[in-house]
């Protein structure tokens with residue numbers, strides 16, 4: 144799990160016109176939402192203005208189950224930011240809907256993570272105005 148050193152400000156996500164609804168929905172509903180194309184049904188993540196499959200602009204926000212499995216992961220032994228304590232893991236989670244999201248675990252050490260590990264989303268209120276989607280272990 145990522146732990147913060149407290150010596151430096153925690154880096155904030157990039158909130159821009161393409162991502163602001165993603166962050167607002169997570170903050171307000173405490174549920175992970177992903178864009179889905181109204182034309183072809185393809186999910187898009189990270190947020191973008193256009194469907195990467197059919198190039199239409201008709202994207203809507205839909206809630207995710209929050210359940211998935213670890214598709215891949217890496218363990219950082221040198222931090223990319225002085226606000227993070229090492230070691231920590233970065234996981235690539237494949238949600239039940241097929242969407243993959245990069246995140247961190249909240250309840251295990253880096254060497255406990257494995258590919259195929261069942262996980263579910265946790266909304267971590269890291270900042271007063273922005274929560275981050277992270278993951279915890281779940282029973283199969």
Ligand SMILES: [Zn+2]
Nearest residue numbers: 180183194197
């Ligand atoms: Zn589409």
